[in-house]
Amino acid sequence: MGEKLPSGIELTPLDDAYRADPYPKLHKLRTAAPVHADPDFANVFTTRHQDVQKILRDKEMLSDPRKASENDLSRRFAPEGDQQLSMLFMDDPDHRRLRNLVNKAFTPRAVEDMRPRIRQIVFDLLDAIEGQEFDLIASLAAPLPSIVIAEMLGIDASKHHDFKEWSDISTDVFFNMFPTDDQIAQAEIARDNLNTLFREEIDKRRGTNSNDLIGAMVRAEEDGDCLSTEEVVSQCNLLLVAGNVTTTDLIGNGVKALLDHPDQFEKLKADPTLIENAVEEMLRFDSPVVNSGRIAPQDMELDGCPVHKGQSITTSLGAANRDPAVHPNPDAFDVARQNIQHQSFGGGRHFCLGAPLARVEGQEAVLGIIERYPNLRHGDRGHTYKSVPGFRGMSEFWVHA
Numbered sequence: 001m002g003e004k005l006p007s008g009i010e011l012t013p014l015d016d017a018y019r020a021d022p023y024p025k026l027h028k029l030r031t032a033a034p035v036h037a038d039p040d041f042a043n044v045f046t047t048r049h050q051d052v053q054k055i056l057r058d059k060e061m062l063s064d065p066r067k068a069s070e071n072d073l074s075r076r077f078a079p080e081g082d083q084q085l086s087m088l089f090m091d092d093p094d095h096r097r098l099r100n101l102v103n104k105a106f107t108p109r110a111v112e113d114m115r116p117r118i119r120q121i122v123f124d125l126l127d128a129i130e131g132q133e134f135d136l137i138a139s140l141a142a143p144l145p146s147i148v149i150a151e152m153l154g155i156d157a158s159k160h161h162d163f164k165e166w167s168d169i170s171t172d173v174f175f176n177m178f179p180t181d182d183q184i185a186q187a188e189i190a191r192d193n194l195n196t197l198f199r200e201e202i203d204k205r206r207g208t209n210s211n212d213l214i215g216a217m218v219r220a221e222e223d224g225d226c227l228s229t230e231e232v233v234s235q236c237n238l239l240l241v242a243g244n245v246t247t248t249d250l251i252g253n254g255v256k257a258l259l260d261h262p263d264q265f266e267k268l269k270a271d272p273t274l275i276e277n278a279v280e281e282m283l284r285f286d287s288p289v290v291n292s293g294r295i296a297p298q299d300m301e302l303d304g305c306p307v308h309k310g311q312s313i314t315t316s317l318g319a320a321n322r323d324p325a326v327h328p329n330p331d332a333f334d335v336a337r338q339n340i341q342h343q344s345f346g347g348g349r350h351f352c353l354g355a356p357l358a359r360v361e362g363q364e365a366v367l368g369i370i371e372r373y374p375n376l377r378h379g380d381r382g383h384t385y386k387s388v389p390g391f392r393g394m395s396e397f398w399v400h401a
């Protein structure tokens with residue numbers, strides 16, 4: 001018998017070693033069993049760049065958790081009662097219809113127009129920081145995406161505080177496959193509050209010409225097909241849960257990589273035109289989303305490993321990003337790395353809708369830090385990683401000016 005391979009909970013941040021540093025386990029798995037039939041979760045866990053990319057781009061693969069087998073891991077994401085599915089968990093044609101309706105607001109061009117406003121928000125947040133030691137997450141990384149999306153949706157500024165609090169609570173549980181009863185109860189209250197807020201905002205926009213994102217969704221018509229109120233509510237929720245924490249974690253993980261590698265911080269400060277490449281390297285080096293996945297549409301084999309119809313296939317984006325076959329010397333953080341092919345935004349039909357926005361927010365946040373805090377270093381109070389399976393980010397990250 002060989003050594004037991006990491007499986008189940010050991011491949012989530014609920015495991016202490018994985019939470020501190022997931023990459024040694026992922027390297028081990030990629031070397032020993034790149035397509036791993038996980039005995040604990042009964043899913044198939046893939047770690048090679050070529051496999052992850054192929055699975056995510058495969059048009060036959062499914063995302064709707066209701067199509068997963070009974071008791072399969074993906075079933076945990078199936079909606080309850082009359083809850084609407086969001087596009088992340090839909091298959092075509094419904095997926096395409098919904099995605100096309102919100103797509104326009106997130107094109108690289110539309111987002112580039114928002115860059116000056118995003119820069120302004122970054123500097124407002126940096127200007128409000130007091131003291132020599134501060135928590136980068138609470139001061140900048142968490143509020144930035146929340147303010148940006150609230151403004152895009154058209155939420156009134158007086159409601160931003162509540163909006164952020166509810167969306168944080170709701171998001172923490174949304175992707176957590178193992179929430180506690182208390183977390184579930186709190187998330188339900190937060191979600192009800194948010195949905196009430198969204199329904200009020202939607203009602204206000206009926207019959208108006210408001211050009212924010214909620215207004216655009218209310219008016220959107222494709223093939224004569226309008227979005228129902230509940231569909232708009234569901235898309236608003238998805239933008240929060242998919243966009244806020246992930247962007248927070250990009251900024252947190254990215255700045256941590258710079259502080260852990262002072263030579264790279266110096267390189268970027270000396271040549272800020274590297275910023276676009278540096279943010280791609282941050283996404284590769286320590287991706288906010290560590291796993292994505294699909295559901296097998298039929299019985300099949302992946303690299304000799306049998307996969308059953310309706311079984312979950314987990315694609316480890318974190319492992320793919322550190323695959324030495326694609327990224328030489330993968331554990332090195334190099335802001336000038338050439339030919340970065342990270343999988344951090346997934347791929348194929350479900351490729352992250354918000355990627356252009358996340359990139360601009362990440363770039364502006366790091367540029368703002370370089371300008372205001374060029375001597376930034378680790379603070380005395382350290383950092384704490386969160387333990388939401390599939391994700392990687394910090395709840396606190398103390399830095400010193």
Ligand code: HEM
Pocket residue numbers: 056087088089099149238239240242243244246247250287288289291292293344345346347348349350351352353354355357358
């Ligand atoms: C660094 C930040 C972000 C990361 C790492 C990230 C990552 C991802 C990943 C891995 C997926 C699934 C892709 C797949 O399975 O193929 C995804 C989907 C999605 N993301 Fe992001 N995301 C980020 C920011 C955002 C932002 C800012 C928004 C919007 C405000 C957003 C909206 C979405 C949406 C709507 C989907 C579902 C797309 C679909 O199913 O067609 N994301 N994202």
